[in-house]
Amino acid sequence: MDHLSTLRILSEAADWDAVAPSPRIESCGQTLIGESAVNDEPGVATPAQTPQVSEDAAYGICRVKRLGGGSVPILKVLLSNVCSYNCAYCVNRRSANVRRASFQPEELARTVADFDARGVIHGAFISSGVLGSPDDTMERLIWTAQTLRERYVYKGYLHLKVIPGASPELVRLAMRYATRVSVNIELPSEESLLRIAPDKSPDAILTPMTTIADQLCELAETNPQRTSSGSFSSMSAGQTTQLIVGASPESDAVILGLAQHLYTRFNVRRVYYSAFRPEGAAPSLPHLAAPPYRREFRLYQADMLFRWYGFSPQELFASGEFLDEDLDPKTSWALRNIEFFPVELMTADFGQLLRVPGIGPASAQKILALRKAGRLNSSSLKKLRIRLKYALWFITLHGRSQATEIQGPWETPAHCTLDHPEILREFLKEKKPVPPPINPELDFLS
Ligand code: SF4
Numbered sequence: 001m002d003h004l005s006t007l008r009i010l011s012e013a014a015d016w017d018a019v020a021p022s023p024r025i026e027s028c029g030q031t032l033i034g035e036s037a038v039n040d041e042p043g044v045a046t047p048a049q050t051p052q053v054s055e056d057a058a059y060g061i062c063r064v065k066r067l068g069g070g071s072v073p074i075l076k077v078l079l080s081n082v083c084s085y086n087c088a089y090c091v092n093r094r095s096a097n098v099r100r101a102s103f104q105p106e107e108l109a110r111t112v113a114d115f116d117a118r119g120v121i122h123g124a125f126i127s128s129g130v131l132g133s134p135d136d137t138m139e140r141l142i143w144t145a146q147t148l149r150e151r152y153v154y155k156g157y158l159h160l161k162v163i164p165g166a167s168p169e170l171v172r173l174a175m176r177y178a179t180r181v182s183v184n185i186e187l188p189s190e191e192s193l194l195r196i197a198p199d200k201s202p203d204a205i206l207t208p209m210t211t212i213a214d215q216l217c218e219l220a221e222t223n224p225q226r227t228s229s230g231s232f233s234s235m236s237a238g239q240t241t242q243l244i245v246g247a248s249p250e251s252d253a254v255i256l257g258l259a260q261h262l263y264t265r266f267n268v269r270r271v272y273y274s275a276f277r278p279e280g281a282a283p284s285l286p287h288l289a290a291p292p293y294r295r296e297f298r299l300y301q302a303d304m305l306f307r308w309y310g311f312s313p314q315e316l317f318a319s320g321e322f323l324d325e326d327l328d329p330k331t332s333w334a335l336r337n338i339e340f341f342p343v344e345l346m347t348a349d350f351g352q353l354l355r356v357p358g359i360g361p362a363s364a365q366k367i368l369a370l371r372k373a374g375r376l377n378s379s380s381l382k383k384l385r386i387r388l389k390y391a392l393w394f395i396t397l398h399g400r401s402q403a404t405e406i407q408g409p410w411e412t413p414a415h416c417t418l419d420h421p422e423i424l425r426e427f428l429k430e431k432k433p434v435p436p437p438i439n440p441e442l443d444f445l446s
Helices: 003-014 023-027 054-058 105-117 134-151 168-177 190-196 202-222 252-265 293-308 329-336 350-354 361-372 378-382 388-394 421-428
Strands: 061-065 071-078 123-127 157-161 180-182 239-245 268-275 395-397
Touching: 003 071, 003 105, 071 105, 105 123, 105 134, 123 134, 134 157, 134 168, 157 168, 168 180, 168 202, 190 202, 202 239, 239 252, 239 293, 252 268, 252 293, 268 293, 293 329, 329 421, 350 361, 388 395, 388 421
Parallel strands: 071 123, 123 157, 157 180, 180 239, 239 268
Antiparallel strands: 061 071
16 A cells, blocks of 8 residues: 555544544634633634645644644644454444554654655644554554654654553653653443443553653653743643543533543543544444534533633533533523622622633633723723623623623513523523534644
8 A cells, every 4th residue: 555545544544533633623614712712711613723725634634723822733643543452432443344554653753754844744643543452552653753753853742642551661651752642531431431442441541541640740840841932842731531422321420520530630631522423433332313512512611611710510510410502501500590690890800700601711801900900891891802692691880781781783582681591591592503523622732
């Protein structure tokens, strides 16, 4: 098989991993706000960066946003899509009837270095199916990374996949060359893992994650300033993981509870939620008509709320175990807790402002700054990046409801006030479908 065919097969096969963005996803022009847009509010779809041309997409090159602005192209590719494991959700599983290909480590290192030398990419995400044993595969991934760093003096971003079951020494070695590593948990409970991915075990996943977390602590203690401008230093982007949503019966509450545990216990930089895509999966898995993209979207929004807005995952659920799919989780929470509102902008503290639907951390900071400068009024409010359609009902300024002070381009139904939360809910309900799939984005540090 020629080099380009191998590259095509292995970049297409890598598309199934959400921990790095996908050219297919980027080309949909959707984006979910995230770490580079902390001034935004969950639910705001910001304009996507110009998608890469299809030619680049064919080689697995996609654009990702950088923390601090802008976007950069990265190559997303597998070392091999041959796999001795048989995870039922995975298109590369042993029993799947797909074209197989493999790179030699030097060959893949040369490919990445060549793209980099031509200025086509600014980073790479490299994963692999399990070729023989986890350690055999890990050694080949490390060999690739080492060749890239040492022979080709590659200084760009490098995200390496850690294979479940890889030994701690190899995990630590991989961290010498990678900017970021990830071990995918995939199934949110032990029972589902054993049923759907029988070759894996919780221990095989959690042991490398623990090794990574411990090593990250050590690195932070010995060298707290590891991120340098212009090049990516070892492990400056930490570890991430992915959870599949909808392939198994776990609720949103279970998934978010696990995510919170991973953030606190394993020092995970980012948990990615990936809607189960039935088209590539084994017939034994649920027969969904379409991947649950809206559910995935709500999980990303909820995740932001407990990482940046001071919510606990438990607060985001009413009586059930699933998020409200019709409303973003903060608006849903606000409508269940109307005694908290209205929030008076002249006296509210930062934490109270963050509880208001439509107000994010950056807008909250700006409100406080404008208030301090004596310039907070209805017209200055309109110039902030606030989702006014959501915020107006929940705030007052100098005791006056802003729902009557500020006219939006929408038609307001009668009795649409906090006194009638059911009418307000109907008005604020998401009418448009969430266009699939959501961009997992933000794999990058600046
Ligand atoms: S280990 Fe499982 S998820 Fe990974 S490539 Fe193999 S079958 Fe797919």
